[in-house]
Amino acid sequence: MQLVAVILTESNYNQWRRSMSIALSSKLKYRFVDGTCSKPAQNAPLLMHGMRYLEVRYAQSNVPKLFNLRKELSHLEQGSLSLSGYFTRFRTINDELDSVVNKPRCICAQCTCQVNAKLIEIEQNVQLTHFLRGLNDTYTTIRGQILLMKPLPTLNQCYAILLQEENQSNIHNSVSVTNDNIAMSVKA
Structure with missing residues (x-):
């Protein structure tokens, strides 16, 4: 087995x-x-x-790898990447960090301290703020709205919100271009 x-x-x-x-x-x-x-x-x-x-x-010392992954994560920005590309790169680095860092967890069978839930919430909030920090300035408004949400969304929920915002912006931009083309046609 x-x-x-x-x-x-x-x-x-x-x-x-x-x-x-x-x-x-x-x-x-x-x-x-x-x-x-x-x-x-x-x-x-x-x-x-x-x-x-x-x-x-x-077991080998993971400090150099941990250092490099944290450095890469701290310098990661969307730049010319698509939202999907940035999200994928961000998740890849975080998944590698998870495999390198041995995070303490409560393993008692009848745990009443809820320490695992608290640790997970803290980790999710740190990941969310790192992800939002690296977004391009075109997401400034929606980033501010996400940071004001109570409770904060998970990283996956945040990504879904950003995708929805991006799709709405694309629709709005294509409608504007179409209206401009109609206006040019009427003047001609």
């Missing part, structure tokens, strides 16, 4: 670990490998030691 599609190699430990953690958590088995479950009997396989061994062997 294969739990994850990502195969562990010398260079992808963090991505593999994230995929494995998600897979094990979804099957309620993560506690067996992270050490929070009671210690197995003396003659049981040492699963906890296995994960620690893999971490020591394959």
Whole structure:
């Protein structure tokens, strides 16, 4: 049985670990490998030691990669990219950051602190503001409207709003051009 599609190699430990953690958590088995479950009997396989061994062997310092990704994200602007192209590039960098950074999460079964929901909301708001910051000035008005929304939309909802605004602007511009052409035809 294969739990994850990502195969562990010398260079992808963090991505593999994230995929494995998600897979094990979804099957309620993560506690067996992270050490929070009671210690197995003396003659049981040492699963906890296995994960620690893999971490020591394959985990590499991701600080340089993290630095480069954060730098790239901070300098990312829409520029000549289409809205779709900018959104795709932004999401690609954020997905890479997610695979490099091991974010703390509460994994207790009956969590009442809601720390996971709060952390996710903070991450989403940071991503949203980074995305909006890099948009071209043609989106200034809608950007201001989005930032005033309570609660703030998710990044995907924001992208849908921007696409809708862009489509409406394109329709308005094509109607203006058509009216100008009609006016020129009448004068001739």
